[in-house]
Amino acid sequence: MTTPLQDQAPSPTELDLAVDGMTCASCVARVERKLGRLPGVTAEVNLALEQAHVVLAEPTTEQDLLDAVASAGYTARVLARPGGGATAVPHANHDPDGHPDVDAEHALSGHGHHPGHTGDADTSAPTADRGAVLRRRLVVASILTVPVVVLSMIPATQFPGWQWVVAALATPVVTWASWPFHTAAFRAARHGSSTMDTLVSLGVIAASLWSLWALLLGGAGEIGMRMQPTLIPRLGEDAGMGHSLPELYFEVAAVVVTFLLAGRYAEHRARRSSGDALRSLLELGAKEAALVTIDDSGRRTERRVPAADLAVGDLFAVRPGEKVATDGEVVEGVSAVDASLLTGEPVPVDVAFGDAVSGATINTSGALLVRATRVGTDTALAQIARLVSRAQTGKAPVQRLADRISAVFVPIVMVIAVATLGVWLAIGASGGLTTGEVQAAFTAAVAVLIIACPCALGLATPTALLVGTGRGARLGILIKGPEVLETTRRVDVAVLDKTGTITAGRMSVTEVVASGTSREEVLTVAGAVEGLSEHPIARAVTDAAAAAGRPLPVVTNFVSAAGFGVSARVVRDGGAARVVVGRPSWVGEQASVPAEVADAVARLEATGATTVVLAVERGSGLVAVGVVALADELKPTSRDAVAQLRALGITPVLLTGDQEATARTVAAQVGIDRVIAGVLPEGKVAEVERLQREGHVVAMVGDGVNDAAALAQADLGLAMGTGTDVAIEASDLTLVRGDLVSAPTAIALSRRTLRVIKQNLFWAFAYNVAAIPLAALGLLNPMIAGAAMAASSVIVVTNSLRLRNAP
Known part of the structure; x- marks a missing residue:
């Protein structure tokens, strides 16, 4: 007996089906229509993913859904069930010999599999x-x-x-x-x-x-x-x-x-490769965890376990350089955690007792003991995976141009062929049918079918796409499929991520302010002390000091206050002095801060820069003598890229998880007027959806996991090739060189490729329109019709080759 799905989870319920056998847009329409006839069922079918996302507003059984798909002529199976982890990406199972389970692998890649499926029935399905x-x-x-x-x-x-x-x-x-x-x-x-x-x-x-x-x-x-x-x-x-x-x-x-x-x-x-984004997301997480147990006497033991085995409340250790195994709360230790994977902000987040950390983020310095608070499908990473999956499945199916034409063209040709046979036989029957007349009738009907075989129609899209993508590859642009091209023509808003897209994604020294000493001295002393720290900001200061070319003094008695700064003694010219470098508030608790230094900190932080204050021992106390400002540096071509987007009629919008001041400073530097700052992955998706509801066709340019869901949700996703694999897989276009100026180039190339496809379709269709009447009148030998059909294909290919010199 089949249990209603609504008995397992509150209404409405959402689940995903893998659908096998679809080959074109009419298949998608039939599946949606059959599922939509069930009471309270709404379905969105994605041909590329071979998935149907189903929303159930009334009690409905799994078998009812599968039967509805079967009535449309296809097979289906449930990928995700309510209450079983609301994700369409189950972990791969293994047989006793350790080999991946076939069904799990198909589910992971986003494609269905069912018993008896041979792979022969569908030449469009994207599975390997x-x-x-x-x-x-x-x-x-x-x-x-x-x-x-x-x-x-x-x-x-x-x-x-x-x-x-x-x-x-x-x-x-x-x-x-x-x-x-x-x-x-x-x-x-x-x-x-x-x-x-x-x-x-x-x-x-x-x-x-x-x-x-x-x-x-x-x-x-x-x-x-x-x-x-x-x-x-x-x-x-x-x-x-x-x-x-x-x-x-x-x-x-x-x-x-x-x-x-x-x-x-x-x-x-x-x-x-449509389903690879979800696989890449899962691979970002930690594979193992250092599970810590504490007995009644307080003695600790540690053992390595699969990260998937962690339960809520478990304690696990995270050493410097390791990934956090799952979402949790710090119970011991202080460190800086690189959370750019999720937030997109390049500055590591300092964490201590009671602070929350997310799975798959990286511990950059100190050792941490973390208590798990969310595991499995409840983690932040799994939530992003669901966002990517939902956004991809929820995209409206893009009908291929050739299919749209053939939807009308095919029935018309069939009618013409039958009519041709009937008319010729009727004419011959008036004087008594002879063998030659019957042959003439069949010859004309066959000629109609042969001349109408849509070879050129079938080649119009893939040949232009192959040439266009080949040209794109030489320009550092990867176009994933013909659906992308239609969208580029209509894009009117480009949402740009900041970190790693407009900026380089790494901290660098942008300004040094000195009070009572030289800027070179401030940078040299700060760089020498920070050279013993593992913090990413410290490394940026040290790199800038080394690049200045001055010898760095000897440092002793180094002490790190995790999350705040460092102190040490600097030995120079036979003498030694205590030095403190760190956060302005922390340094201000230990040293006197001249107005000139305080004003510089306020001015620089107002622009979104991160500041580090240097205080040195003078007389009986510490005195702040300088400020080092750091920021995520702009890529050199970002301003030109924004200008080129505007020239294409596209409005740029900056969308970032970074703070407002930093975002507005960067936007002003590259010429962007509209800024949306301080948003997490869910917020980025929401902003893209809001723009779409306003009637805009949205392109999204990003590079990180935090951008992946927004890239999938956008009408056109462009991923920086220097970014994460999941961002690249969730996008429609990949900018291999990691240069933002490739974005307008990619859009221009895509638009030209679409233009060539439309020209190909016009000539292929015009050829059919002109040749079918000749065939129907018996004026065209089917053999010559076959040659003409091949000639139309040559025309299509030749026209496509013009893209070799695009854009």
Whole structure:
């Protein structure tokens, strides 16, 4: 008995289904329609991920959902269940031998798997095994098609019995190699629909069956027969045989299959990594944890355990350089934690007793003892994973241009072919049908189907995409798929992350203020003392001092006050003096601070800079003598990049987790007017959604895990190649060089690629519109129709090659 899902979790419930067998936008529409007919069910289906995100407002069983998908002609299984961890990314299971469980691997990659699935039924699915199936079929079809075309189109090569060789070579192509097209067409027909696969399958079947009839029963199998390509079908004679022979169209069917497989394989390669963002997120977390147990006598023991085994309340140790195993609270120790993974802010966060830390962040200095407060799917990292998954699945399915055309074109062509056959037979019947008239009728109908086979339509997108992405790769831009191109045309707002995108993502000294001494002396002494500290800010000060070229003095009696600063004795010219370097408030508790120094701190911090104060021993006490300001430095091309975005008609917006003052300073430097600061990953997604609700088409440029969900939610996601893998995988475009100026270049290249695709589709469609009437009137031999079809493909490819010099 199936239990209603609402008995397991409060209403409304959300869950994800993996759906197998979808090949085009009409498939998506059918699945959504079938699921939507269930009471209280709302579904969004993503073709690239092969997932359906289902919202249940009323009690509904899992089986009802699976049956609804099955009624549309597809298979499905539940990826995430209510109460079982609200994430569509379960951990991979292993068999007793340690090998990953196949189902878990499919779930992890975001793609479904079900018993009996062979990978043959869907040539569009992005999973790796189906890519191998496509590649194998394409290789075999290509090898067999070349001699078929040569023998059929060049009479000089037609030796006695050539037609039987052609039939033998073409048969595997029109059956085994094209089987995915036939099964997809049958599935669509069974549910009263048609796709581009329908026309491919009909054309291939019609050409093959006619050729087999001509070969076996029509006399074309006679040894010594030759076939001459002609523009207008001949009914009275054939190449020296002295009587009418029907034409063979094996080469047409083989060429159609081979070209379409090539286009489908190219498209598959652009889509196969759709689910890698979620896998990358999981891999960011710590794999092991140092579990600490304390017995009644207070003695501690420590042992290494898998991080997934931690429970709420467990104590675990985090040493310098290690990742925090899970979300928790510091119960012992002080340190600086690099939380840029989640917050995007480059300055490490100082933590001590009672402070919260997040899993996957990095402990940079002191040792910590942490009590786990959230584990598994409740952690901040898992929440970001859910955001990425939800944003990707929730994207409106982008229908491919070729599918949109074929949705109308395919039924029309089928009607024209049937009408052509009927009209020719009716005309012949008025005077008594002869064999020649019947052949003429079938020849014209077959010519309509062959000339209409959408080879050029199928190549229009992938060839332009391949050339465009190749050019993009040379420019340091990776375009992930044809869906991306449509979005670039409409983008009017670009949301830019700050750290690692506009700025370099590392702290550097921007200004030194001195009081009663020189700026060089302030930097030299501060750099010498900070050189013994592990804190990232200290390292930036030391690097700046070393770059200045002055010798650093000897430092003794070094003491670190974690989270506040350091103190030491500096030995110089035979004497030694106590020195303190650290936070202004901490230094102010120990030293007198001149007004000049206090004013400098206030001025610099107002711009968003991080300040470090240097105090030295003078007489009986410490006196503050200088301020070192640090900030995340701008990338040199950021200002030009913003200007280029504006030139493309795109409004830039700065969106960052950093503080308001810092964000506004950076925005002013690069020419951005609108600033949204202090937002966490959830806030970034919310801001992108708000802009979308306002009617904007939003591009997001970022580099970190904290940007991943926003990159997925945005209409167009652009990830800096110097960023994290999860950000790159969640994006639509990757800027390999990590240079913001690549963003407007990428958008310009994408827009031009889309323009070429539209030109390709126009010419492919115009070719069909012009040629179909000729075929229907009997003025076009199907063999010449096949050659013309190949010529249209050459035009499409040639036009696409113009992108080699883009943008």
